[in-house]
Amino acid sequence: MNISAIQKCINPDCGSEFDCGQAMFKCPDCGDLLDILYDWDKTTVPAKMSDFANRWATRNNPLDFSGVWRFRELLNFCEDKHRVTVGEGQTLLQQNDELAAFLGMDKGSLHLEYEGMNPSGSFKDNGMTAAFSHAVMVGAKSCACASTGNTSAAVALYAHACGMKCTVFIGSGRIAFGKLSQAMDYGANTIQIQGDFDDCMKQVQEVCTRLNIYLLNSLNPFRLEGQKTIMYRIIEGLGWEVPDWIIVPGGNLGNSSAFGKAFFELKELGLIDRIPRLAIINAAGADTLSYLVNERGLKWNGGNVNMKEVQALYADFTARHFSPHTIASAIEISRPVNLKKCLRSIDICDGIVRKVTDEQICDAKALVGRYGMGCEPASAATIAGLRDMLADGTIGKSERVACVLTGHLLKDPDKTVSYHKNSEGEFSNPPVESANDIEEIIKHIV
Numbered sequence: 001m002n003i004s005a006i007q008k009c010i011n012p013d014c015g016s017e018f019d020c021g022q023a024m025f026k027c028p029d030c031g032d033l034l035d036i037l038y039d040w041d042k043t044t045v046p047a048k049m050s051d052f053a054n055r056w057a058t059r060n061n062p063l064d065f066s067g068v069w070r071f072r073e074l075l076n077f078c079e080d081k082h083r084v085t086v087g088e089g090q091t092l093l094q095q096n097d098e099l100a101a102f103l104g105m106d107k108g109s110l111h112l113e114y115e116g117m118n119p120s121g122s123f124k125d126n127g128m129t130a131a132f133s134h135a136v137m138v139g140a141k142s143c144a145c146a147s148t149g150n151t152s153a154a155v156a157l158y159a160h161a162c163g164m165k166c167t168v169f170i171g172s173g174r175i176a177f178g179k180l181s182q183a184m185d186y187g188a189n190t191i192q193i194q195g196d197f198d199d200c201m202k203q204v205q206e207v208c209t210r211l212n213i214y215l216l217n218s219l220n221p222f223r224l225e226g227q228k229t230i231m232y233r234i235i236e237g238l239g240w241e242v243p244d245w246i247i248v249p250g251g252n253l254g255n256s257s258a259f260g261k262a263f264f265e266l267k268e269l270g271l272i273d274r275i276p277r278l279a280i281i282n283a284a285g286a287d288t289l290s291y292l293v294n295e296r297g298l299k300w301n302g303g304n305v306n307m308k309e310v311q312a313l314y315a316d317f318t319a320r321h322f323s324p325h326t327i328a329s330a331i332e333i334s335r336p337v338n339l340k341k342c343l344r345s346i347d348i349c350d351g352i353v354r355k356v357t358d359e360q361i362c363d364a365k366a367l368v369g370r371y372g373m374g375c376e377p378a379s380a381a382t383i384a385g386l387r388d389m390l391a392d393g394t395i396g397k398s399e400r401v402a403c404v405l406t407g408h409l410l411k412d413p414d415k416t417v418s419y420h421k422n423s424e425g426e427f428s429n430p431p432v433e434s435a436n437d438i439e440e441i442i443k444h445i446v
């Protein structure tokens, strides 16, 4: 396969271009975000999306075991020999009629894309397989990230698989133990900073620049190329049809940025005939995107985003030591690095932004547990947002909706356990004590 990609600055006043053999996470000329652009005439892209399905059926190539690399023509920035995989993206789009009925939706309307089935238990692996492939291609020996937990778990896993040194930065007391335990087990050097995720994100960029370390947060444009495939698998799960809505939680805004790009490219290639609407759900305690879009009217505007307002807001947070707070620690982010690309996705997908309270998130998480396969708190923001949008008529009960459940239930068991306890600390549905005797045990079977 010919390589046909370049890195290009998204700032229309700059637009600098660089080859993919360089490692950088911001435009060296103007500091804006970078995109990966393809010359589709140089890549043989399958004529229709369903052609990708045969690869899963036959798996003739080891890359076909990856739910990311099975779509490799659509992220064609490196050669096969550089592609790193640990079997990511073997996820499931579950049609959930029981939850749909509970929410008042029609049968067949609600689908849950469970990204918790990835090797490190979250959607991040989709991005890491792509970014680590680029890291290998450019000969990186050492890598780093800032994290609320899932990125660090995924980075640590892939770094271990590639034999790369790895440092992860986490905010003091801001990480769920399930996630921290993964980074420890995979052997990452973990630095806990007295600050929050946004502080870590700022410091890691400085560290990576000074020490020439490869950065693996979603500022890295190759990460987002991998995350596009979540959308391909949703379409695949729907028999290669496009849903009416995609709903996703919003944190650092890598996913929403990647999803808009995925649909734009598929439409450009004639592989889909329409683009779904995108709903991005913030937690009320970390609602920068919602504030900027809904209260300040910030728009993509062909790339001419009024960044002065954004930077003033971000600086104000710093000056006031504002610290976001939500039970959904994965989206406890107040200065999302991909804001501008996310605005582009909102433009592409006629998107909207909503915010939900912690109470709504916890209730929605319990619903996903009862009717689905469970998820971590941030993922449940999607269902909480869906409930609001059904209630106010934004989404109709017969519209086809795909909610991205970004992380595994076991990532943050403390939140699950505390939800099932009352104010006295007792379980609402406690385990029943039984003598180790078969007759006694049978008495307890309901």
Ligand SMILES: Cc1ncc(COP(=O)(O)O)c(C=O)c1O
Pocket (backbone or CB within 6 Å): 122, 150, 151, 218, 249, 250, 251, 252, 253, 254, 255, 256, 330, 331, 376, 378, 379, 406, 407
């Ligand atoms: C489980 C989970 N859900 C959602 C998010 C937010 O995704 P994004 O940063 O792509 O907006 C994150 C982390 O960023 C996460 O770990």
Ligand SMILES: N[C@@H](CCOP(=O)(O)O)C(=O)O
Pocket (backbone or CB within 6 Å): 145, 146, 147, 148, 149, 150, 151, 152, 216, 217, 218, 219, 251, 252, 254, 330, 331
């Ligand atoms: N929730 C994230 C925050 C970092 O996001 P990234 O996509 O920019 O790496 C995490 O798990 O750390």
